[in-house]
Amino acid sequence: MDSGGWEVGYERRGWNLGTPKGGSGDPIEGIPQNSRIFTYHINFKKKFSSPPHVVVSVSTLDEWKNGGVKWIVEPSDVSNDGFDVTIYAYPESVIYTIGGNWLAFQR
Amino acid sequence: MLFSADHLLASLTRLLSRSSINLKTAVAIACIWLACTLAITGIRKYVIEFHKESIVIFHGADVRDGLFRLSEPETASDPDKWRLNHSPDADWHTVANFRRFVRHIQFIPAFGQFPSVMTFLGGLVIPPGENVRLMVSVKNVEKDGCEIVISTWNASKIDSIRVHWLAYQTSPN
Numbered sequence: 491m492d493s494g495g496w497e498v499g500y501e502r503r504g505w506n507l508g509t510p511k512g513g514s515g516d517p518i519e520g521i522p523q524n525s526r527i528f529t530y531h532i533n534f535k536k537k538f539s540s541p542p543h544v545v546v547s548v549s550t551l552d553e554w555k556n557g558g559v560k561w562i563v564e565p566s567d568v569s570n571d572g573f574d575v576t577i578y579a580y581p582e583s584v585i586y587t588i589g590g591n592w593l594a595f596q597r
Numbered sequence: 598m599l600f601s602a603d604h605l606l607a608s609l610t611r612l613l614s615r616s617s618i619n620l621k622t623a624v625a626i627a628c629i630w631l632a633c634t635l636a637i638t639g640i641r642k643y644v645i646e647f648h649k650e651s652i653v654i655f656h657g658a659d660v661r662d663g664l665f666r667l668s669e670p671e672t673a674s675d676p677d678k679w680r681l682n683h684s685p686d687a688d689w690h691t692v693a694n695f696r697r698f699v700r701h702i703q704f705i706p707a708f709g710q711f712p713s714v715m716t717f718l719g720g721l722v723i724p725p726g727e728n729v730r731l732m733v734s735v736k737n738v739e740k741d742g743c744e745i746v747i748s749t750w751n752a753s754k755i756d757s758i759r760v761h762w763l764a765y766q767t768s769p770n
Contacts, residue, residue, distance in 0.1 A: 547719065562720035
């Protein structure tokens with residue numbers, strides 16, 4: 491098992507979630523096609539023998555309320571060595587900082 | 598221990614039988630060997646203790662997890678409909694505006710003992726201009742299921758939420 495924290499925001503190079511894209515995303519149908527995406531890679535402390543199961547949560551959020559609070563966070567590209575935290579921000583949302591925790595384990 | 602006491606004695610005897618090594622040298626070598634063995638044993642014990650939590654938790658544990666997304670359309674055919682995206686019925690500043698939605702989770706098959714359950718917030722959609730008031734909690738944990746409660750209050754509205762849950766039992770049945 492491995493776990494840790496993550497946090498990304500406007501101070502990070504390439505941060506693209508701090509400016510609204512214009513338009514609006516469908517709040518219902520999962521991840522909108524026109525959402526902005528930011529990925530952040532995390533390496534496991536110790537290599538797993540096979541890609542583990544990963545859960546990501548959000549516990550820190552700084553977001554402009556006039557754009558609405560609209561995001562989805564998922565683990566992606568899970569390998570033996572690490573994974574990406576992928577943040578989908580709806581077009582009208584403005585995220586300054588977002589962070590949380592992650593947990594990786596093998597059954 | 599890396600070597601047995603018999604092995605140590607035999608080594609010492611061999612060393613002493615050689616004319617080039619006197620008793621002082623043999624004792625010095627034995628002391629160095631003992632010190633190294635103790636140091637290695639101590640370091641190994643420390644490393645295991647230090648990483649105890651990450652080694653023990655979930656190692657051989659019964660772990661279940663799931664993900665659900667709640668919104669009004671997605672609960673349209675459910676007995677319990679998502680209504681947290683609507684304005685409260687009562688005045689916004691009253692306690693009566695504490696609104697909640699309960700999602701029943703079933704563990705199939707049931708755990709042998711009462712599991713621990715954690716929730717992870719994975720997505721949130723709240724209309725522009727609204728203040729965010731949100732509480733996600735776990736209630737009524739049983740061997741065969743639990744309830745995950747999504748709450749908001751005052752004038753806040755939640756269009757949609759995505760919650761990942763994880764239930765685990767570390768001790769055997």
